[in-house]
Amino acid sequence: MIRVENLTKSFGPVVCLDQVSVTCEDGSVHALTGENGAGKSTLMKLIGGVIKPDSGKMFLDGDEVQFATPREALFGGISTVFQEFSLIENMSVAESIFLGHERVSGGLLRKSEMFEETERVLDHVGLGISPKRLISTLSVAEQQMVEIARGVSANAKVFIFDEPTAALGDEDVKKLKRLIRELQRAGKNIFYVSHRLEEIFDLCDTITVLKDGAHVTTKPAADLCVDTLVSLMVGREMGDWFPSGNPPQSDLSVQVRELRPASDAPEVSFDVRKGEILGLAGLEGQGQQEILRALAGVYPETTGSMVSWNDVTEVQHRLDAGVGSQVMKGVAFVPEDRKKEGLYLTLPIDQNIALGQHQKNGFLRFVRKTRDKVQALMGQMNVAASGPGQLVETLSGGNQQKVMLGRWFLSDAHVFLIEEPTRGVDIGAKAEIYQLLRDFVGGGRSVIVLSREMNEIIGLCDRILVVRAGEIVAEMDPETATEHSILRAAITGDPTQEMAA
Amino acid sequence: MKLPALGISTTSRKGGQNLSLLIVLIVAIGLSVSTQEFLSGENTHNLVVQITPLLLVALGQAVVVLTGGLDVSVGAVIGLSAVIITLPIDPNLALALVVASALVIGVVNGLAVGALGIHPIIATLSTSTIVTGIALTLRPTPGGDVPLWLDRLVGTDVFGLPVELFWSLAAIAIGLALLQRSRLGLQIHAIGGSQSNARLAGIKVLRTQVLAYVICSMFAAAAGLFLASRISDGDAIVGLPFTLMSITAVALGGVQFTGGLGSATGVLFGCLLLGFLSNGMNLLNVSPFLQSIVSGLLLLIAIAFTRRKTIGI
Numbered sequence: 174m175i176r177v178e179n180l181t182k183s184f185g186p187v188v189c190l191d192q193v194s195v196t197c198e199d200g201s202v203h204a205l206t207g208e209n210g211a212g213k214s215t216l217m218k219l220i221g222g223v224i225k226p227d228s229g230k231m232f233l234d235g236d237e238v239q240f241a242t243p244r245e246a247l248f249g250g251i252s253t254v255f256q257e258f259s260l261i262e263n264m265s266v267a268e269s270i271f272l273g274h275e276r277v278s279g280g281l282l283r284k285s286e287m288f289e290e291t292e293r294v295l296d297h298v299g300l301g302i303s304p305k306r307l308i309s310t311l312s313v314a315e316q317q318m319v320e321i322a323r324g325v326s327a328n329a330k331v332f333i334f335d336e337p338t339a340a341l342g343d344e345d346v347k348k349l350k351r352l353i354r355e356l357q358r359a360g361k362n363i364f365y366v367s368h369r370l371e372e373i374f375d376l377c378d379t380i381t382v383l384k385d386g387a388h389v390t391t392k393p394a395a396d397l398c399v400d401t402l403v404s405l406m407v408g409r410e411m412g413d414w415f416p417s418g419n420p421p422q423s424d425l426s427v428q429v430r431e432l433r434p435a436s437d438a439p440e441v442s443f444d445v446r447k448g449e450i451l452g453l454a455g456l457e458g459q460g461q462q463e464i465l466r467a468l469a470g471v472y473p474e475t476t477g478s479m480v481s482w483n484d485v486t487e488v489q490h491r492l493d494a495g496v497g498s499q500v501m502k503g504v505a506f507v508p509e510d511r512k513k514e515g516l517y518l519t520l521p522i523d524q525n526i527a528l529g530q531h532q533k534n535g536f537l538r539f540v541r542k543t544r545d546k547v548q549a550l551m552g553q554m555n556v557a558a559s560g561p562g563q564l565v566e567t568l569s570g571g572n573q574q575k576v577m578l579g580r581w582f583l584s585d586a587h588v589f590l591i592e593e594p595t596r597g598v599d600i601g602a603k604a605e606i607y608q609l610l611r612d613f614v615g616g617g618r619s620v621i622v623l624s625r626e627m628n629e630i631i632g633l634c635d636r637i638l639v640v641r642a643g644e645i646v647a648e649m650d651p652e653t654a655t656e657h658s659i660l661r662a663a664i665t666g667d668p669t670q671e672m673a674a
Numbered sequence: 675m676k677l678p679a680l681g682i683s684t685t686s687r688k689g690g691q692n693l694s695l696l697i698v699l700i701v702a703i704g705l706s707v708s709t710q711e712f713l714s715g716e717n718t719h720n721l722v723v724q725i726t727p728l729l730l731v732a733l734g735q736a737v738v739v740l741t742g743g744l745d746v747s748v749g750a751v752i753g754l755s756a757v758i759i760t761l762p763i764d765p766n767l768a769l770a771l772v773v774a775s776a777l778v779i780g781v782v783n784g785l786a787v788g789a790l791g792i793h794p795i796i797a798t799l800s801t802s803t804i805v806t807g808i809a810l811t812l813r814p815t816p817g818g819d820v821p822l823w824l825d826r827l828v829g830t831d832v833f834g835l836p837v838e839l840f841w842s843l844a845a846i847a848i849g850l851a852l853l854q855r856s857r858l859g860l861q862i863h864a865i866g867g868s869q870s871n872a873r874l875a876g877i878k879v880l881r882t883q884v885l886a887y888v889i890c891s892m893f894a895a896a897a898g899l900f901l902a903s904r905i906s907d908g909d910a911i912v913g914l915p916f917t918l919m920s921i922t923a924v925a926l927g928g929v930q931f932t933g934g935l936g937s938a939t940g941v942l943f944g945c946l947l948l949g950f951l952s953n954g955m956n957l958l959n960v961s962p963f964l965q966s967i968v969s970g971l972l973l974l975i976a977i978a979f980t981r982r983k984t985i986g987i
Binding site for chain 2: 242243245261262263264265268275277281282305306
């Protein structure tokens with residue numbers, strides 16, 4: 174039996190997990206579910222030794238335990254099958270299982286012994302591959318099985334599966350379920366993190382729901398149905414800081430037809446009107462980010478057409494011509510990870526902002542001083558900084574995001590593509606950013622945003638498209654949409670009917 | 675990391691060594707047919723003498739490349755050890771100083787890359803400049819005498835075979851044992867595959883990196899002793915051409931510069947190929963300037979085959 178008590182973890186000012194207690198009995202498959210960002214993965218990382226809790230205790234079979242690394246956790250009895258795999262591609266299956274605790278004599282590996290042990294474990298988990306195969310030659314499902322075999326080999330008591338079926342085909346999902354049931358019969362404690370409700374009801378006997386880092390409820394699966402579970406997951410406080418604006422005009426701002434971000438992705442077509450903020454909603458990794466990035470020109474394999482209207486001028490876009498071409502044609506892209514993909518942290522504010530303006534210039538054009546313009550813009554956007562010369566890395570998240578937006582305001586873009594507009598931004602700056610976007614579309618331009626926060630999508634946007642498996646499965650009016658209805662559409666692909674358990 | 679397109683195996687991480695072997699054989703056959711001297715006893719003896727120091731340096735270089743790094747200080751280390759071993763001091767002390775200096779240089783390189791996060795080329799280029807400066811201070815012009823014990827280990831015959839061959843065999847044996855059989859070798863491959871995941875598996879990444887650079891310096895120091903004995907001189911800059919040559923040989927041997935894929939046998943093939951080509955061009959009277967162009971092109975082609983997944987090292 175594993176029990177965690179009052180686990181708390183914050184990253185900076187954001188509390189990811191607040192005083193959560195959970196118990197998993199022997200021979201139980203315990204589901205952990207909740208919306209995007211509810212704290213499921215954080216909780217599992219704390220148990221798996223990947224990150225350390227700020228406070229709280231953990232008991233394994235009655236003894237208090239603490240793990241500094243995933244390896245300590247593994248040999249302390251906790252095996253995690255990570256969402257992102259922790260295997261190394263150039264290692265063989267046997268080496269992967271023994272990495273970090275190789276069998277050696279005098280510094281030399283006892284290879285045959287490790288191969289035999291690996292064959293035994295692979296046989297146990299029902300994976301018929303050679304222990305000498307390299308990880309890079311295995312399918313995702315096989316890699317997952319190797320991770321499980323590693324746990325079996327270390328004789329782990331607790332098995333954590335973090336969204337294990339996200340990358341698996343139907344056949345492999347069946348295999349995985351069989352294996353989980355086998356572990357269950359062997360009396361292991363199994364945590365199953367997922368937001369695929371049908372799998373949860375199929376596999377798990379107990380369900381814990383998390384919301385905004387807090388524990389909502391733990392109940393036997395038999396006492397819950399899909400609809401009650403969904404209503405337990407949603408219901409975040411709606412802020413009143415969303416600015417209201419004029420309704421969108423009837424003129425089109427962007428027309429997207431037969432867009433495919435990759436050759437094997439489904440086709441999507443949609444329009445955005447002038448003055449409109451369009452939201453792309455869905456569960457994480459369902460293809461909404463690919464759609465947005467395809468429009469930004471990130472993927473060279475993109476096919477499909479995009480036409481936009483800058484005032485009355487019609488602009489034809491080439492989506493396979495790269496981000497630079499899209500910027501020249503007035504499409505600005507604000508990536509989710511502004512620190513890695515957006516800003517130059519070690520440069521001052523004015524240089525970060527001025528980049529947007531210069532990107533339209535020929536490469537031999539002289540760079541004119543833009544400090545005055547930047548200063549004025551910083552005033553308009555209320556950037557809290559000592560001046561245009563302050564380094565961007567010293568700014569708060571909200572001010573960094575304003576600098577990011579400011580870059581494109583100055584570039585005269587008429588279409589903004591924004592991922593997670595307020596990630597890592599405090600509430601006060603959130604409201605200001607929403608207002609900035611409202612003001613921006615007020616001039617006959619448009620914005621497409623993507624956000625994990627359902628209430629942000631509902632509050633900020635004029636229209637919502639729900640994406641599931643790369644397809645647009647529902648179009649919703651935020652006046653009538655609820656977190657519940659969006660989540661339902663995102664999970665089942667069907668916005669109207671009741672879900673079957 | 676993608677497996678190399680040629681010679682794919684589902685169980686081998688030896689990089690492109692099979693392709694290298696194929697090219698070595700083609701070049702060897704081509705030279706045997708086009709020249710009369712290539713297979714002569716004198717020329718094969720020359721080949722062994724020429725290839726041995728390169729093999730020593732390249733095996734060390736490969737250890738660092740397998741971790742995902744690069745060591746451009748090997749040429750400087752060769753020069754320094756050649757200078758130290760010919761100093762007019764007690765031969766045992768000189769040998770101890772050679773080993774100690776290689777150790778220090780390796781540790782500094784490893785810490786600069788692993789602990790301070792300096793780009794491997796910049797880190798080792800800096801130590802290279804410093805080390806060459808020290809070597810030139812100790813001995814501004816070539817000179818000095820090689821100790822007697824070392825003199826006997828080069829330029830003689832053992833069992834009717836050139837003694838240099840045994841240097842090569844010993845180096846290959848050490849390289850194979852280290853990379854294919856030892857725990858350290860596995861961990862070197864692992865951090866070349868993914869540093870973060872190796873850390874998750876409990877591998878001490880920094881320690882492994884430092885050890886890799888130390889091993890590389892040790893191999894380079896051995897090459898320095900060999901060269902000092904062969905030319906009977908301590909020459910501070912004798913090793914400098916070996917830096918680029920060792921990188922070329924490693925690339926020709928199919929070792930991936932992203933780290934994690936490659937083998938000691940592949941490095942041997944790379945050294946043979948480079949040695950055969952330069953020997954062959956001499957036999958065919960190709961001008962040394964043209965030879966320089968050819969070796970530069972070879973490096974470019976070999977690197978293109980082992981193209982990095984990401985830009986930078």
